Amino acid sequence: MDDTTFLLNGEPRSLAAADPNQSLLRWLRGLRLTGTKEGCGDGDCGACTVALLEPAGPHWRAVNACLLPLGALPGREVWTVEGLASGDRLHPVQQALVDTAGSQCGYCTPGFVMSLAVAHAEGELAGHGCDAAIEGNLCRCTGYRPIRKAAQRLAAEPVAEDGLARRRQGPAAPLAGACLGAFESPTTLADALAAKVARPQAQWIAGATDVGVALSRGERPAGGSIALDRIAELQVLEIGADAVRIGAGVPLARLERELAGVFPALDDLLPWFAARQVKNRATLGGNLGSASPIGDLLPWLLALDAVIELAGPGGRRVQPADGYILGYRKTARQDEELVVAVRVPRHGGIEAGYKVAKRQADDISIVAAVYRIELDDARRVRLARLAYGGVAATPVRARAVEDLLLGREWNADTIETAAQSLEAAFTPLDDHRASAAYRRALCGELFRRFAEERVQRAGGAFLSAKDAKNAKEAS
């Protein structure tokens, strides 16, 4: 294996002659490996789902091949639908889908097969895992019931002795650095920063779930790319007593697993945040780097007074999340700087996250809201953070209403006054997702819901985040 090779279904494949910006999907189909389908090319349908080995563990992760540029692949391992059956004997996942009549037109089927094969191999189908495993796969024919049934059957079956399982028991070798054309994958922060100094026009790529859409549509970065997904320092996730430090390169799926129960608002939001395949690649650093206005985690960072750690050629600095985003896709990060990590304090008080979208699962928010309230012993508001997404060009705090709440007794009048003020706090736009009037109404209604569901049921007293979570579970 040379340094432009990757393993496809266990076999080495050279990418030496490949365009690093081409998607894995198009490359596979060009080789007549047409089992992997293109349903959208945007990472929203899952028809191109393949398994990608995450070296830590190692673990298999379902990802969208349409969003994965070839440049990210040297040294990696990928499994596709063609690699599952052994001769005439179907893989248990395939057999289950045949038995439950889980395919009709068949075009989405290989994507479901791969999502389920990964979830099965990783033991993730228990509990609510069946739906979670296939939430990022669209099917237009079956109505999902037979596919869900296949998943539930698999959940009760032992893991298949297949290529995925064998590799998973193998060594957890970290990825070496790679370079395919102008697509560079350094392994240290210092190398990444140096590469950017050497090629100032190059673009940073984290999980490629945003950039990958542009690449998939044929856009080409003029100055090449510097990928950040092999830098160990960005993969750190430190859960301290007072704060959690989230490495910028930690995929959201890892946050969902490893931070479960730590931040109530994060628990509220992550199940509805993007598809499984996207969560397996997308990162908090990427969200902050691209500063896409639709990122649902940015209001969370605002509400929790998070601090962003940046590194540049001139050294490191910290920047409060509040003040980081300056405008539409404009941030306080200099182009040559990288987001290294985000420090999120673990506060007392009551916090919750809400999201309303046209479709609740895997859709861009109409309005997202994250609230954090602390009350003193006299039930007066000691602190209020009311952060919103979807109501302005950037995620934003309703500062005037936060100020209005400060010192007031937490009672029905206060809640209603605040809710009505929130309805008038922003001037959102009409767009294809919703009207401005509905968005304004949601700003108040979600706050009322928060007051009813979280604060009142928590007794309205000062509570730690942990107590609030217990109260939530008890309700």
Added chain:
Amino acid sequence: MKHESARGHVTGSAIYTDEQRVPERVLRLYPVQAKLAHARILGIDASAALAMPGVLHVLTARDVPGVNDTGPILHDEPLIPADEVSYHGQALAWVVAEDEEIARRAAARVRVELEPLPAILSIDAAIAAQRFHLPPSRIVHGDVDAALSAAPHRLSGEVRSGAQDHFYLETHSSWAYVDVDGLVQVTSSTQHPSETQATVAHVLGLPANRVVCRCLRMGGGFGGKETQANAFAALAALAATLTGRPAGIQLPRSLDMQLTGKRHPFLGRFEVGFDDDGRLLGLRADLVSDGGWSCDLSPPVLLRALVHIDNAYHYPAAEITGRIAKTHLPSNTAFRGFGGPQGMLIGEEILDRVARHLGLPPHLVRERNFYAEGQLTPYGQPVDDSEIRPVWDEVRRLAGFDMRWTERAAFNAASTDRKRGLAITPVKFGISFNKTEYNQAGALVHLYTDGSVQLNHGGTEMGQGLHTKMIVVAARSLGIDPARIRVMPTATDKVPNTSATAASSGADMNGQAVRAACETLKARLADVAAARLACAATDIEFADDQARFAGDPARAIGFVDLVRAAYAARVSLSATGYYRTPVIHWDPVALRGHPFYYFAYGAAVAEVEVDGRTGVHRLLRVDIVHDVGHSLAEAIDLGQIEGGFVQGLGWLSCEEVVHGQDGRLLTDAPSTYKIPTVKDVPEAFSVHLHERTKAPRAQVIGGSKAVGEPPLMLALAVREALRDAVAAFGQGGAVELASPATPEAIYRAIRQAQGRPLS
């Protein structure tokens, strides 16, 4: 019986249009799109594009050697427009290049000069401008004026339904080449190979016998590939003809959504008369669909809406008028249900409003108005062999509806900001193409001397399991193991002059044609068997892979031996089969007759919980009973019911097609256009095939009934359940709920019901 391609599907080895192995590189086409919804084309300058390496040609209207038209009914749809832009995103030219990447970049370099013209971008704007395709269509039944004026109660209202993108997972795909004999060979993801063949032929100015169209399988169709594949096939064929090389199109998702038509949006206005018990006395309804820029299939879609507004309910008098708005939007087209869902949505809206006006439970008013056996529809067809009531009673019992009706009231009394809604709705759906001539089908069956069978029929496979059902039909008829039978790709040189695989008719019609071919072969084989077994041919029965004497099953000859014996005896082992649907007739002027061979029936119960603070709802439980007669393949029929229901659920809830003020489609990707995911489908989702006490009276293949479209309309139970929940937030009276019932639409309806509308 599993889907015949199930193993191919799960292993990824089932091949679709764009995946065939072709010895030569296939050229790719990419469109140059208009950035205005309505404009005069002043000039197209492709010189910069043509100068790029890898670009072979830029197709414009001038390149069309034959007729520059793809309209299936009216000839109003230029393949490539010559002088006028009719919708935003319309393709004004197509770059032909070595690959898609080059073609796309070249398309960006084609300069188009346009002079803007005023655009009509909604049904309302078209009505204001009196801009319609064709004169109005009107069904008149009884004296409506008299019925309405004599009615103790009268209500009028308005309801709108939204468009729906087909979102087949495989986008439009076609490729073509000219073979060494000069035949144009087309492979297309089309539901209607014969029409695709005809369109390609007349665009190229060739007789039909110079064009062959094949369809391997589709990655979903749902009506979206009934007519709209024709243009892409014709473009590929045109490019192949001009360059002498294979050429093809597989549309990227956004182009597919921008260029192709959707389910027709409808505006319905109605006036209904009824008595104190909610019995319907008369209906005057005025429907306007958005046809888009060209006619396409809008007239029959409108007609099906007009003849389904009644759904399962008897109107003693009715006058139902329909018009097709002519707008500057993509041309709307067939979509599962074909206008039926839009008509029935209005019909169910009326029933609910009548019930709420009288303060009666909607299910009570619904069942009071069911057709009695033999009563006439507004278009004059008697409703006989009706299963409405049995299906309704069965699902009501299985769902525990009556107990849950009380429970939901108790829940709502105790909950202020979350309310539950429960509803039961019926489906009665007419089976047959409204246009009588489409109701015919053909098949071609070959037996080979090793006992294997090739089965050709005129229907296309889009996931619905038609090929599987045809194997069942042939295997039953010939008494052989289904494993002997191979269904061939649908091809116009095997079975000619076919109808679209549409109108839920695929299995009914092609099944009878397949059976007819098999029966012909069987009669020939019976003679051979009779000679061998020394009995009369009429005493030969075919079963278990053999032919045997009915009086003594031990006297038998195996199927392979029999076929060999027939060959040796110089008996033809190939036969065609043909079928035309009996009984049906239709007067296209008076809009009266007996257009449907029979009706399909089903009923659904749905329960939802609505969050009054946000308008977000959860679908808690769904119960369905649907009548498929004697199923040819139960797993496939269940799949059609479940899948149809969820597709209807999407149309009625989360799927919203939105255009900008300039006519540009704003929802042209799955990031902005949301079809249901697994999380939208309740765990409590129970589907039962109706247990019939008697066989259907219509002589459908194997005693089965069509199942492709009717279940989509079962999802109206969800819309009515949402309305029931919204009503619980208010003080009674009509519930005005927009469709699709997005969270915003539901929230607005709640605010309206509470008397504090959102401005």
